[in-house]
Amino acid sequence: MRRFALVLNTRSDTYAAMARTTGSHSEITGPRIREAALRLFAKHGYAAVSMRQIAREVGVQVGALYNYTPDKQALLFSLLQGHMDELLAAWEAEPRGADPLARLESFVRFHIRFNLARPEAIFISYMELRNLEPAPFAAIESLRKTYEQELEAILAQGRDAGVFQLDEPRITAFALIAMLTGVNTWYRADGRLSEPEVASLYWDMTRRAVGA
Amino acid sequence: MRRFALVLNTRSDTYAAMARTTGSHSEITGPRIREAALRLFAKHGYAAVSMRQIAREVGVQVGALYNYTPDKQALLFSLLQGHMDELLAAWEAEPRGADPLARLESFVRFHIRFNLARPEAIFISYMELRNLEPAPFAAIESLRKTYEQELEAILAQGRDAGVFQLDEPRITAFALIAMLTGVNTWYRADGRLSEPEVASLYWDMTRRAVGA
DNA sequence: GTCTATAGAATGATAGAC
DNA sequence: GTCTATCATTCTATAGAC
Structure with missing residues (x-):
């Protein structure tokens, strides 16, 4: 999962971005969260989808989602x-x-x-x-x-x-x-x-x- | 809640039915569960409604629902x-x-x-x-x-x-x-x-x- | 920015008393 | 048929380390 996200991230990595800590790839995580949430909400319904499911689809841990949405x-x-x-x-x-x-x-x-x-x-x-x-x-x-x-x-x-x-x-x-x-x-x-x-x-x- | 259900039940109570234990009024509970579930599912969505919510609407405890539906x-x-x-x-x-x-x-x-x-x-x-x-x-x-x-x-x-x-x-x-x-x-x-x-x-x- | 760990509450379903 | 009590799981959201 991690590998996939990093590969995608290399598209726009700058020198500064590459100096970030290992888990840091925010430029791509935000849109991917939205895409995963859209797909899962449409398929199973908002109430039936957990934040953990969304995180799993994106390839991050659930805590990371809350950097992009308050709830x-x-x-x-x-x-x-x-x-x-x-x-x-x-x-x-x-x-x-x-x-x-x-x-x-x-x-x-x-x-x-x-x-x-x-x-x-x-x-x-x-x-x-x-x-x-x-x-x-x-x-x-x-x-x-x-x-x-x-x-x-x-x-x-x-x-x-x-x-x-x-x-x-x-x-x-x-x-x-x-x-x-x-x-x-x-x-x-x-x-x-x-x-x-x-x-x-x-x-x-x-x-x-x-x-x- | 209990009182309301018993009042409704008197419509069709027979002598045998009236000899049941206090909490027994199945003739009316089944339809009421269906009505409550229909209304709550429509309003909030199936996944967002808990069995406890349905039970509360009907005026029974959650365990009683499972006499009317396996799940x-x-x-x-x-x-x-x-x-x-x-x-x-x-x-x-x-x-x-x-x-x-x-x-x-x-x-x-x-x-x-x-x-x-x-x-x-x-x-x-x-x-x-x-x-x-x-x-x-x-x-x-x-x-x-x-x-x-x-x-x-x-x-x-x-x-x-x-x-x-x-x-x-x-x-x-x-x-x-x-x-x-x-x-x-x-x-x-x-x-x-x-x-x-x-x-x-x-x-x-x-x-x-x-x-x- | 992401991780691990967890608090605190709620869930579906079951067991056994009455 | 319904109740109380509970199991085992899952949930949202947060705290603090890195």
């Missing part, structure tokens, strides 16, 4: 927050058409592509919110609401422009996001359909559902 | 299996139209009504499958697949009859079930829309999504 729940919160920040930033950076129909198609394809690229983060974002205290819970919920409102705004604009036939932009947004997120439960990269093909199928359903 | 996981499995059996039986008993369009509407309204009536069971059915061993997991998955195939069959029939415009009945079924199940994440009984109104909104979206 277990802060680690979960950090993962969820990082994921939501990444989601919102990626959508902001996504090229999108001017009219509501093109924007809706951009949203559908972006959502499926983004979600399929990080199934573990998506999974814990939907499953482990209940393990947060009220304040951290509210913070994540706020970010999620921001994302939902992006879709709601597109739907409202399309309705006002007479392009979409729908009465309830908010509820339609909930329905569409649930439908699109569901791809993660069945899609397999080695399956019959490619990701773009799946996205096109869902875009067809979405376009019809909003009456475009 | 904690068997209790979870029993809840999941009971829920899936109930779902399939309820759908079998549901009146449904002869043509695919009427059958699809029946399915949509049934699914929303059934799910909103038991949010806790729905929640753990989607969240706690990963806490089952491979064999129990496969058993529940098989029941779920049976239900999905009911919808898939309706979609395939409608497509073959030229009523629905869709290429992939299986994927369309996945998409629709995910969309419909999503109602549980936002619906509140004291909200602006009644359950039938919500069902009608989702039926509109469903009908359009399948090109009917």
